Amino acid sequence: MLLTVPNQLTMFRVLVIPLLVLVFYTDLQWRHLICAALFGLAGITDALDGYYARKYNQSTPFGAFLDPVADKLIVAVALALLIEQNGNIWFTLPAVVIISREIVISALREWMAELGARGAVAVSFIGKLKTTLQIIAILVLLAFPDGSPYYLHEIGLITVYGAAVLTLWSMIVYLKAAWPSLSGKTAKTAKED
Known part of the structure; x- marks a missing residue:
């Protein structure tokens, strides 16, 4: 089954990436803390998807592919934003x-x-x-x-x-x-x- 809870959490992590970029480039007063919160939320979903996949035996080939990709994408994007900021x-x-x-x-x-x-x-x-x-x-x-x-x-x-x-x-x-x-x-x- 493609849309297991772990896979949904992983896809959510991918969807956080453009939101992270958008917030980073706004003029919102709290944009830095919001970006950190989005990144932290993505980290929590990473822990949760692995937990659910193991506990409820919901590992899928799609999840095995997408999970490490999602992790690397959000880290690379966050670092790219920080390269520009610094x-x-x-x-x-x-x-x-x-x-x-x-x-x-x-x-x-x-x-x-x-x-x-x-x-x-x-x-x-x-x-x-x-x-x-x-x-x-x-x-x-x-x-x-x-x-x-x-x-x-x-x-x-x-x-x-x-x-x-x-x-x-x-x-x-x-x-x-x-x-x-x-x-x-x-x-x-x-x-x-």
Whole structure:
């Protein structure tokens, strides 16, 4: 069944993306907090769709395809908006690292799936930690632009750098695990604890 609750939550996350962009470019006084709330709501739906899919056995091929796409789209769009908002190398550099890693790992997973070795690039603990820091950084930076009180913007920048470091680390873990397949040998698993 295509329109399961988890799939509806995932599609909702995709629909939040244009709304996030529209609100970002308005002159609303609370636009930064509204953007952060929209991004946070999308994060909650991500957790809920996975929970419902597992608890009620509602996993579908469509959901398995769309869920990671929705995640990567909203993160990439939010980072693109923040690149424009910050307009400097200090933010653009970690944002480009994060976006580039997502593209590389998505392509790697697709390629490994074609080889029947998708499990070799399964999500690791480092990947989950990276995602958590990335979400926190984006939420803080969307809510608190440069010049916000209490150094909240600077805390967001530090967090995005932490996410970028973990992004590179997790990419190395995945590439290392996939290297045997990339070099024509059998793949190992990339899971780390």
